[in-house]
Amino acid sequence: MSTATSEGYQHLHTLLQQLHDAEYLLSHGPKRIALAEKKVAAAGQDCEAQKAAIKDLKKSADQRNLDLKTSEAEIEKLNGQLNLAKTNKEYDIIRGGIETQQASSAELEDQILEILGDVDEAEAELSQKEGAQSELEENLASIKQEVAAKEPGLLEEVDRLNGEIKEAEKIIRGGDAVSAWKRLRLAQGPSALARVEDGYCSECNTQVTPQDSVRLNLAEFVLCRSCGRILYHVSEE
Template sequence: MAVTAELLRELHRMHQQLADLRERLERGPRQIRARELNVEKFNEQLSDAQTTMQKTKMAADQKQLDLQTGENKIVDLGAKLNTSSSNKEFHALQEQIAASKMANSVLEDEILESFDKVELLKQAVAKAQHEANAGKAELEKSREKVAAEAVLMKADMTRLEGELAEAEKGLTGDFREDYNRVIRSKGADGMSLADGRICTGCGQQMTLNMHNDLLLSKPIFCKACGRMLYIGEE
């Protein structure tokens, strides 16, 4: 019994659907991994922002301690100034007090600048935290969606595989062997529609004899790409 073009069309359709389902099934874990990488990136950014803010706060705290030490030094120098026993000592203490006041003034400016930086860094941390939380939420949604879709796709694949096995029973003899060989080698790309004398898989033209054999339902393969050819619906 000759294998009909209708059967080959149906077989190719099912192989294409199965290939599409497999590709979609494999795409799910890749999508999840991409979101996991995003979450890792957001967490790193959050950690960096927190570390930078903490270091800036610690530096500001240290400057405040240095300022307090400087102010205490000025008090001590003032006490010594009041009890100085010579003009030389008096002028030396005045110079030290002036230098300490200048250093404290610089520290005060730096402390105010540090406070401004800390406020900006708090905003950066809040933003990074928001992005990290949003990334985690998207990851969980993606996992749930992929898992739900996988259940449906596996069910469709099981159904199609059953229908394919049933349809393949219509293949006979050498035709079945040729079909199995090309499907094992190329999968869904192992078959192609012939548009007139043109293989739609690669665009190459078949010979007239090949086209005639195809019309007689003989197994014909494109000489250029090796696909099993079948004719379309009239």
């Protein structure tokens, strides 16, 4: 293979790899943004769930407060009846009722205190979750900024590389060769071409036949008999 031809293929191969890298970086940006957006949304849902849990706790504290008021009113009513008791038996029954009601009030008070403690805890947890959410939002904003800053340069690079590939691919001539190249490029991208190193295809490690080696030396268009890639010799320095 003449030096010019092997350098031409090598150059085309390098350009394909550079294009692949640039296109990867270009598509990677939106993926990073989508992932960061997903995290922000999940954190938002987490906060909403926490707020709902706090609301439920407060509701149950409110309900117990109402029950406590009812219980206290009942105690007051029973205390009034106590003074009007006509017999000792009646007095004892009312007294018993008051004691039962007092026990139930005390229990409600305990429950209310416990729930209020839970509310404090849940609110502290909420503020942690909100902090995490705003951190994720900041992260998303900086990723967006970074991606937007890199995009024009990458687009320009992709354009430039596509232009250079158009020039470089002129090394491939002949209808069959050109259509094989087009098909391979579409299917394999940057590994449409494979170097021959010490007589072996660098992509699939199959030994190149002596006939193919001769053809390569004559700068012919040769496909690897095993993996089907376009073969080229690395030019000697």
